[in-house]
Amino acid sequence: MGGRGRRKGYGKGRNNKNADHVNGERQSYKKFEELRRDNDSFRKYYVAQRIVEDDEFPAFMEAMRTVLPTNFRITGSRQQAIDIREQIMHEFIPYIKETSIDGADIEPPHPLEWYPNNFGWQFSIPRIALKKSNELSKFHSFLVTETEVGNISRQEAVSMVPPLLLDVHSNHYVLDMCAAPGSKTAQLLEALHADVEEGKTPAGFVIANDADYKRACMLVHQMNRLNSPNIIVTNHSGERFPNIYQADPHSGGSKREIVQFDRILCDVPCSGDGTTRKNVRIWEKWRSDDAHSLNPLQSKILQRAAYLLKTGGRLVYSTCSLNPIENEAIIAHVLDHFEGALRLVDVSEQLVALKRRPGLKTWKVMTRDGNLHDSFETISLEEGGRSRRKYIPNFFPLTAERMDELHIERCMRIYPHLQNTGGFFVAVLEKVAPISVDEKKKAAADAARFASAMDKIRDQHSDNGTATKRQAVDTDDTEEPAGACEMKRAKFSVAAEPDRGGDDDEEGGDDGDTAQSSKKMPYLPDSPREDPALSENPFVFLDADKGELKTILDYYSIKNTMSKNGFLSRIENGDFRSVYYVSDSVRDMIQLAGQRLRVVNTGIKVFSRNCVKGAGCAFRLVCEGVPLLLPHLPNKYVVDASFSDIKSLLEDINPLLTALSPETQECIKAVDPSSSIIIRYDPAKHLDDKEKPYTRLTAVLVIPCWRGHASLSVHMDKNQLCSLIQRVLGRTINKNAVGGFKLTNNRKSQSEAPAASSPATKNGEEEKEEMDGEQVTEAAS
Numbered sequence: 001m002g003g004r005g006r007r008k009g010y011g012k013g014r015n016n017k018n019a020d021h022v023n024g025e026r027q028s029y030k031k032f033e034e035l036r037r038d039n040d041s042f043r044k045y046y047v048a049q050r051i052v053e054d055d056e057f058p059a060f061m062e063a064m065r066t067v068l069p070t071n072f073r074i075t076g077s078r079q080q081a082i083d084i085r086e087q088i089m090h091e092f093i094p095y096i097k098e099t100s101i102d103g104a105d106i107e108p109p110h111p112l113e114w115y116p117n118n119f120g121w122q123f124s125i126p127r128i129a130l131k132k133s134n135e136l137s138k139f140h141s142f143l144v145t146e147t148e149v150g151n152i153s154r155q156e157a158v159s160m161v162p163p164l165l166l167d168v169h170s171n172h173y174v175l176d177m178c179a180a181p182g183s184k185t186a187q188l189l190e191a192l193h194a195d196v197e198e199g200k201t202p203a204g205f206v207i208a209n210d211a212d213y214k215r216a217c218m219l220v221h222q223m224n225r226l227n228s229p230n231i232i233v234t235n236h237s238g239e240r241f242p243n244i245y246q247a248d249p250h251s252g253g254s255k256r257e258i259v260q261f262d263r264i265l266c267d268v269p270c271s272g273d274g275t276t277r278k279n280v281r282i283w284e285k286w287r288s289d290d291a292h293s294l295n296p297l298q299s300k301i302l303q304r305a306a307y308l309l310k311t312g313g314r315l316v317y318s319t320c321s322l323n324p325i326e327n328e329a330i331i332a333h334v335l336d337h338f339e340g341a342l343r344l345v346d347v348s349e350q351l352v353a354l355k356r357r358p359g360l361k362t363w364k365v366m367t368r369d370g371n372l373h374d375s376f377e378t379i380s381l382e383e384g385g386r387s388r389r390k391y392i393p394n395f396f397p398l399t400a401e402r403m404d405e406l407h408i409e410r411c412m413r414i415y416p417h418l419q420n421t422g423g424f425f426v427a428v429l430e431k432v433a434p435i436s437v438d439e440k441k442k443a444a445a446d447a448a449r450f451a452s453a454m455d456k457i458r459d460q461h462s463d464n465g466t467a468t469k470r471q472a473v474d475t476d477d478t479e480e481p482a483g484a485c486e487m488k489r490a491k492f493s494v495a496a497e498p499d500r501g502g503d504d505d506e507e508g509g510d511d512g513d514t515a516q517s518s519k520k521m522p523y524l525p526d527s528p529r530e531d532p533a534l535s536e537n538p539f540v541f542l543d544a545d546k547g548e549l550k551t552i553l554d555y556y557s558i559k560n561t562m563s564k565n566g567f568l569s570r571i572e573n574g575d576f577r578s579v580y581y582v583s584d585s586v587r588d589m590i591q592l593a594g595q596r597l598r599v600v601n602t603g604i605k606v607f608s609r610n611c612v613k614g615a616g617c618a619f620r621l622v623c624e625g626v627p628l629l630l631p632h633l634p635n636k637y638v639v640d641a642s643f644s645d646i647k648s649l650l651e652d653i654n655p656l657l658t659a660l661s662p663e664t665q666e667c668i669k670a671v672d673p674s675s676s677i678i679i680r681y682d683p684a685k686h687l688d689d690k691e692k693p694y695t696r697l698t699a700v701l702v703i704p705c706w707r708g709h710a711s712l713s714v715h716m717d718k719n720q721l722c723s724l725i726q727r728v729l730g731r732t733i734n735k736n737a738v739g740g741f742k743l744t745n746n747r748k749s750q751s752e753a754p755a756a757s758s759p760a761t762k763n764g765e766e767e768k769e770e771m772d773g774e775q776v777t778e779a780a781s
């Protein structure tokens, strides 16, 4: 596409009412390659901001136009993550080094030098090219499978920075204000679990919040991959995140204070103009007004976060925008507003290999007619007319002295040409004192200003319909999983702390930070909206000392090492199908919050009802819950097997017991037929095995199975099984092939084993009945 016709549409400010239409042609139908990767207004704006030196600007623009390389992160920090990293280094890198495309060598992936433990990676081949390449199909298939099971997260490099700088520890209460689709939440959860012994649950938790219900559902999908009982997914506008009260320990329980967080991430909705390398259409749609309409919301979210942060706590504010109006302007005015309660942290000694530039201390505001202004006062009434109302003093820098005092240079700007990444902005804040400005009047004035700013934004949105769409721009590669939004929001019927009535405004303790937070930041409940969860059955916490839960825990002899307070379920007609588990900290939080928190989901599924007649227990172990339960299960249910047994199990996911080694058979027979059982392989205990794993496996393998009368069936999700086969047997396998594979083997075992045919057939039926949608065998049938 030549630039002739299209240029007409660029930089036309308010006359260009619909950026989707240029020359009467709908731009959204333009092919990817045809899109012009430039924008005169963008160029003019950023040259004027002096975001880089003049002679560096061409390199910046050139990088902004090129397609991003493929980036990914190995998730977790445990042995399994190390195995995956070793597999990349010792298996895939040599293979890629040997590979060429059209006679040209390929530069293999390399670790991001600033990401700890070589868990962050960059591959110069763009994602689309990787997908299409026959030569690299093995590596692509590896990435896809490991991403599906949660061992790898496809995430833009710069998007990995904010969680690293948040410095999360296991005892922290963490709030991720704008969390969907959740790649940063995943990092926060990993950090929460990182310094906790395997099998133990951290004392802290992560609340992953998003204002958009459908996007919050994407977080549920992430959560299911991460297997943490320490997460709650909620659905609130960040700027109205509710106060949750707990007893104030200093008042002997007579007063309440607001629960505050040790760490808060505000990865706010933004115009996303740092993502042009991925979102090419930003070039044609870019307008400086996008930042103007987002600024008040971004500021409100950050202010709410500041209230909810503990004194001494840390907060990271980030955007994938380069616009100072969404970045330094927000930080400067919020710091100024809170008069010394917050400070910018100097992070120049952290992630030192990450190239960055300091925050801007001066910038200009562009009006719709393309003029640039240094101060609010210069937007004259004649020039702006009615539109002057659309510009607010908060878009502009504070005085030079104040910008110096606030150390705005400590903000971090990341540019694409520095290290082949997207563009990004990060500011790390610390709360050094309770927020103690006289907020009563200020909050009212703020609320009024905010309401009026939001009205203007709404007007603008109805004008052009662009900014709303862009709120969701983020830097990650995560895609919405099909059907994720079918996940329903949970309601809790837990007994909440006695409600003392009244508004949050009038409640709370009366000293320090918390009192101010509660009194001075009015809690504006989210406006009523259509509630997709109304038809859902409520979650209730189950009593471990009675009823069906007691029967389950007794059957599996769950040890007292496991806290029994965290089991919960959805009850329907007095009955339940699945049992979930949350950590004590999550349970406490949910109980404190009562109905205030719009919880979308929480916990890990640990037991699921089976329909097998004669089974010892009406509930089986669920795959995702096994790592959590494992340390608390007696040896009887955990059988240590040899590598050849593991191989038989993975090659034939429903082997006859007689196909396993006599020792393994013996241990399996200690458990009654028709029961869950776990097969474990610890490479460290089998160093002398003649038959070695294909790869240099070091992590303990844990395979949940169903013990039938004459056979054993793997109870794993198809993706997980593919990942395991890939890692343990070194075979790349299409997940649909797993089902076919199983079916063939089932038939074989039934027809070729006459002696066992009767029990095997019976067993086969039994298992078919028992397995639900998530199981491999159902996919086979």
Ligand SMILES: C[S@@+](CC[C@H](N)C(=O)[O-])C[C@H]1O[C@@H](n2cnc3c(N)ncnc32)[C@H](O)[C@@H]1O
Binding pocket: 159, 177, 178, 179, 180, 181, 182, 183, 184, 185, 209, 210, 211, 212, 215, 236, 237, 238, 239, 267, 268, 269, 270, 297, 301, 471, 472, 473, 474, 475, 476
């Ligand atoms: C930049 S994205 C967040 C990306 C996410 N942190 C990640 O790493 O995957 C911004 C998110 O903010 C959400 N959002 C928009 N307005 C919001 C608000 N008022 N409060 C909270 N979240 C909001 C959007 O739905 C979107 O999911």
